[in-house]
Structures are given as C-alpha cells and as structure tokens.
Amino acid sequence: LTGLSKSGRVVEDTGLSRLIDLGDGVLCFEFRSKMNTMGEGLLNGLESAIAKISRGGYAGLVIGNEDPRTFSAGADLSLVSFAVSAGAWDDIALSCQAFQDAMMSIRRAPFPVVVAPAGMALGGGTEITLHADRVQAHAELYMGLVEAGVGLIPGGGGTKELLMRFTSELSNYEEIDYFAAVKRAFKLIAFATTSTSASEARALGFLREADRISYNRDHQLSDAKQRVLDLAPGYLPPIVRTVRALGREGMGNLEYALWAAKEAGQASAHDVRVGRATAYVLCGGDGTPREVSEQDLLDLEREQFLSLLGTKETQERIAYTLKTGKPLRN
Structure with missing residues (x-):
C-alpha cells in the first residue's frame, strides 16, 4: 500500500483512513488511526468508500492494512470514556447507531467486500470481519469479541x-x-474468547469454511483482491x-x-x-x-x-x- 500511495493511487485520504486503487477495479480501504481503532471519522471514510464504489466503475472493496501487529483494536475506548464523563449520552447512542449502520453497509453493499485481517482483530475489528462477504485472513490472527472484558x-x-x-x-x-x-x-x-491463529478462528466459528488463509503476509492483500475479482461477476448482496x-x-x-x-x-x-x-x-x-x-x-x-x-x-x-x-x- 505504501508503494501504491507513492505512485499516486490514493483515491481518498481523510487522515484517519485512505482509499487506495489496487488496480483491476478493486479499491482498498486502509485504517490509519491509532491502533486502527474505529471512531466517527474512520467510519465516515468507510461509508464514503462504499458510496463511491456503489456509484459504479469498480469491482469491489478490500478492507485491510499493512500494520505489522494490529488490523484493528476495535472502538476507541478513550473517546467512549470521555463521552461518558461529559454525560453525552445522546452522542454515544448516535455513535453506536453509526457503527451498526457502517457494519450493515458492508453486508448490504451491491459489490463484494473482502476483509483481510492480520495480527490483532479485536472487538469492532472482529465485527467488521464478520460482516464481510469473505475473509482473507493472515495465519497469525488474534480474533475475538472481547467487549465483556x-x-x-x-x-x-x-x-x-x-x-x-x-x-x-x-x-x-x-x-x-x-x-x-x-x-x-x-x-x-x-x-x-480469542483465537491465537486463523486456523483456531475458523474452529471457533469467527471464520467460515469459505474464508481463506494467507501464510505469506506480503501476498495477503493481493490474495484478497483476487477474491474480490472472483466474486464480482454476477454478484448479488446477501x-x-x-x-x-x-x-x-x-x-x-x-x-x-x-x-x-x-x-x-x-x-x-x-x-x-x-x-x-x-x-x-x-x-x-x-x-x-x-x-x-x-x-x-x-x-x-x-x-x-x-x-x-x-x-x-x-x-x-x-x-x-x-x-x-x-x-x-x-
């Protein structure tokens, strides 16, 4: 992604996220927030990316990044804590609704969405993965809905x-x-419960049989792009x-x-x-x-x-x- 961004393939850049052209009509939505947490700004970028592809001219979307340790740590707890301290309950309710809406936008998109998690994919990082058409996981994957903690x-x-x-x-x-x-x-x-590998994530049920595992991290995003291209002809949303x-x-x-x-x-x-x-x-x-x-x-x-x-x-x-x-x- 770094090489593509330097060669002018960035379609949108919000600071918290980037939309990058992977070629062949496939775009990649890249998280760029701290620990790749998902706040309002990043979710707005995701909704914008989905709207852009929905207007036509693209085959589909990959959601992934090249962070060596963290796909996404989920919601930004510091923002949640600050909002609670301020008594901003209406804002918190709206943010929760916006997060749900963004996840359902992934599920209902009129084009294939493939998520490519690697490293830590916790809480909201797992939820975004669960709503994708397919997952192209890296073998090293710590995945789970950890909110109870x-x-x-x-x-x-x-x-x-x-x-x-x-x-x-x-x-x-x-x-x-x-x-x-x-x-x-x-x-x-x-x-x-959290997996210690992509294989365990599949055994637990976070990944399905149709989801695939990349053992070479350098190939993961290109593998995910190919999944989008495989799904695109005649695609119908769930x-x-x-x-x-x-x-x-x-x-x-x-x-x-x-x-x-x-x-x-x-x-x-x-x-x-x-x-x-x-x-x-x-x-x-x-x-x-x-x-x-x-x-x-x-x-x-x-x-x-x-x-x-x-x-x-x-x-x-x-x-x-x-x-x-x-x-x-x-």
Whole structure:
C-alpha cells in the first residue's frame, strides 16, 4: 500500500483512513488511526468508500492494512470514556447507531467486500470481519469479541452476526440443536474468547469454511483482491435474514449457566450482568419465542450496550483498562 500511495493511487485520504486503487477495479480501504481503532471519522471514510464504489466503475472493496501487529483494536475506548464523563449520552447512542449502520453497509453493499485481517482483530475489528462477504485472513490472527472484558457486549452487530451464522449452519431446527448454536455464540461473547491463529478462528466459528488463509503476509492483500475479482461477476448482496429467537426459555437456560459460574467463583456479579445482557440479545429478549429480524437484534444490542455503559462497574473497567492495558475483575 505504501508503494501504491507513492505512485499516486490514493483515491481518498481523510487522515484517519485512505482509499487506495489496487488496480483491476478493486479499491482498498486502509485504517490509519491509532491502533486502527474505529471512531466517527474512520467510519465516515468507510461509508464514503462504499458510496463511491456503489456509484459504479469498480469491482469491489478490500478492507485491510499493512500494520505489522494490529488490523484493528476495535472502538476507541478513550473517546467512549470521555463521552461518558461529559454525560453525552445522546452522542454515544448516535455513535453506536453509526457503527451498526457502517457494519450493515458492508453486508448490504451491491459489490463484494473482502476483509483481510492480520495480527490483532479485536472487538469492532472482529465485527467488521464478520460482516464481510469473505475473509482473507493472515495465519497469525488474534480474533475475538472481547467487549465483556470492559463490561460491555458487542455493539456493532457482532452478537447478531454470530447468532445468525451459527443457527444458519444447522441442518434442522431441533430445539436441542438450536439452543446449542445459541449457547455456542453466548460462550464466545461472554467469555471474550480469542483465537491465537486463523486456523483456531475458523474452529471457533469467527471464520467460515469459505474464508481463506494467507501464510505469506506480503501476498495477503493481493490474495484478497483476487477474491474480490472472483466474486464480482454476477454478484448479488446477501438476502435479508430473520432468525428464531428462543425468548424466556432460552434466557433461563443461559442464566442458569451464569449462576453456576458465579457460585463456582468463576464470575463476579457484574460478569453475570454482562452475560445476562448477552443472553438477552441472543434470545431476542425475554418474551415468547418469535421470529426476529437483523434490525430487531441490532436494536437489542444497542439497548443493552448503552445500559451496561451506564453502570459504575463498566465505567470502572474501561478506566482501568485505559490506564493499565489489562482487564479489571470487579
């Protein structure tokens, strides 16, 4: 990307991101923020890139960078902490909505989007990967929805996407199998499970069988570009999906697992609260079983994210992590 930018292939540069022409009608959206975190400016750049390609003349988009350690560390917690301190709750809600909208723009784009993560792809870095048509991962990949460590749940569609993915893989809708798929998503999120390689990310379910792994980092972006070109002819965006939500019964089963973890000394009271918020989204609330849309789940995600952010314990976790780089168990 550095060589391409020096040769005049930069299409847009916001300072926080660059849109670079990879050739053959494929553009690359490159993060350039600190730790490649995703704030308002970077998300605006992403929306602009998607709009530009949507107007025609391009085959598709690669999202990637050449950072040696970090694809994306997710949301900028310092901005979140500052907004909380200022009591800017309306702004926080709008930012959460904007992040969800950007992720869904990736999913609904009328052209193929291939994400190329390498190194750390945490929190929002995982969510952006989950919404792509395909992933071209580097073999060294530390990937996971780690929001529980700071007392939050994934707020950018990660909870929704794991539920949709794992339940869609079922060959039947037997109740026991369906709950197992929900519980699989729950455990990944509630325990902030992180892969130590791309192969493990596939085994955990963050990557699909159709996603590919590059073992040479120097070839990863060109591999991702080729995936876009392979997908572009006759491309159609994914269909709008619904999913069966288990409601109160599913909630009860997951709450029992949380209670058992607390009794065994493996979870604090706030861990249980965060886990319950995760379960609430995955079960479509605590009402009767029903069909829910992607937007229904996104609304629940945002509601629970903001509710947790308003708690003293979550704010303490965020402050501690910003100060030490480590999670606080409170």
